[in-house]
Amino acid sequence: MIDEWIRQVPAEHCDCGQTHRAALPEWLTGRQITARFLERLSQFDTSHIWLMADPDTYAAAGRHLEQAIRDRHMPISCFIFQGRRPEASEHTVAAARLGVPDDMSLLLAVGSGTINDIAKVIAAETNVPFFVYATAPSMDGYTSATSSLLIDGRKISLATKAADLVAADTDVLAAAPMEAIQSGVGDVVAKAVSLAEWQMASVITGEHYCPHIAGLVEHALETVLASAPRLLDREPDAVEALFAGLLVSGLAMNLAGHSRPASGMEHYISHLWDMRAAALGTSADTHGRQCGVGTLLALDLIERTCRLQPTAERADAHLDRFVLAAWHDELKTLLGPAALPLIEAETSEQKYDPDKVRNRAGRIIRNWPKITDILQSVITRREAIAAALSAVHAPLTVGELTVSEPETEKVLLATRDIRDKYITTRLLFDTGETDSIHAG
Ligand SMILES: [Zn+2]
Ligand SMILES: [Zn+2]
Incomplete structure (x- = not known):
């Protein structure tokens, strides 16, 4: 469905007078996507995958992914924010920054809005391949290259980095809180x-x-x-x-x-x-x-x-x-x-x-x-x-x-x-x- 829609926008010579050649992130959606996700992951440098989540998103998908990645013998470490519902702010970004391993080869964000806003900052700073595993159908920012952050009590929009791949398992999304839907x-x-x-x-x-x-x-x-x-x-x-x-x-x-x-x-x-x-x-x-x-x-x-x-x-x-x-x-x-x-x-x-x-x-x-x-x-x-x-x-x-x-x-x-x-x-x-x- 998504691929078909996207093809309707001409990359060259659009009648609006512009070209639409932006490099888009890849997407992987549907049911039981874990095997395909791991396959795609293994095509990148997996010498040290760093998974970022909060307690809820870790429970929703992070734990399962971590295990699946370990089963494939790919080295992984996890960073899980303390406390539920962290906010994307200078404090949470600083906390994440301190946790980044020196040899991180790939950043895997598991979550929705907040986790992504924080992860995009880290992705932009470290410039490693960046995967997003969505846990809720709650917002349209999964593919965006900007982060919304609370800095000094003000919401600001920061240019960061778009994900290389956005994955979403329908069964995980369907289990999200109704508020997210x-x-x-x-x-x-x-x-x-x-x-x-x-x-x-x-x-x-x-x-x-x-x-x-x-x-x-x-x-x-x-x-x-x-x-x-x-x-x-x-x-x-x-x-x-x-x-x-x-x-x-x-x-x-x-x-x-x-x-x-x-x-x-x-x-x-x-x-x-x-x-x-x-x-x-x-x-x-x-x-x-x-x-x-x-x-x-x-x-x-x-x-x-x-x-x-x-x-x-x-x-x-x-x-x-x-x-x-x-x-x-x-x-x-x-x-x-x-x-x-x-x-x-x-x-x-x-x-x-x-x-x-x-x-x-x-x-x-x-x-x-x-x-x-x-x-x-x-x-x-x-x-x-x-x-x-x-x-x-x-x-x-x-x-x-x-x-x-x-x-x-x-x-x-x-x-x-x-x-x-x-x-x-x-x-x-x-x-x-x-x-x-x-x-x-
Ligand atoms: Zn156009
Ligand atoms: Zn919006």
């Missing part, structure tokens, strides 16, 4: 918003857009929406479909060379909840569960956006009233010191530059029917998305997440400052329609 569904339904905003941005800012890569993620989304009702019972083919959806979303980002195909405003909502949790010293919910709720919030906002009829007068009047310094103060109140990188980014991005705002507003007004067509197509999926989340008992509202003091309206407003990516809240700013955020 909910997260995976949330991370995939998010793509409905990501894709619509990517296409919308191409109309407004002229950003490059590839229909084939978008189509790839579209397949992932459709497949997961269709299989969600069978995930609560952990039916193997449904779990396999969810993992395929996540893997393909990740590969789409590898092919595009950026996160556009798989992350939009709904992801920024989740990032902001993470940042607020770090600033307030509270704990955030999982990435995917937050993305699921973020998707529904984004869809509500997109629906209100479609009902607007933007005019140059309203856009101008709003721009005249807007005071950047006051807005930056609001960001500081919302996020504490974590607001500073967002504020600094404006120096280079200049997204609030009045001439640029007016320019984009003009383009939006001229292309309004086209833009609303794009956005309407995603609104029609709201029911299917909510049904998929409900099917796995994932949260649908902010109140069901563990985020405290969610400040939903301010979080929605602040999404436009997370990165220089054109999303719905930036369209609302450019057209002077930010009040739509308060309407819901």
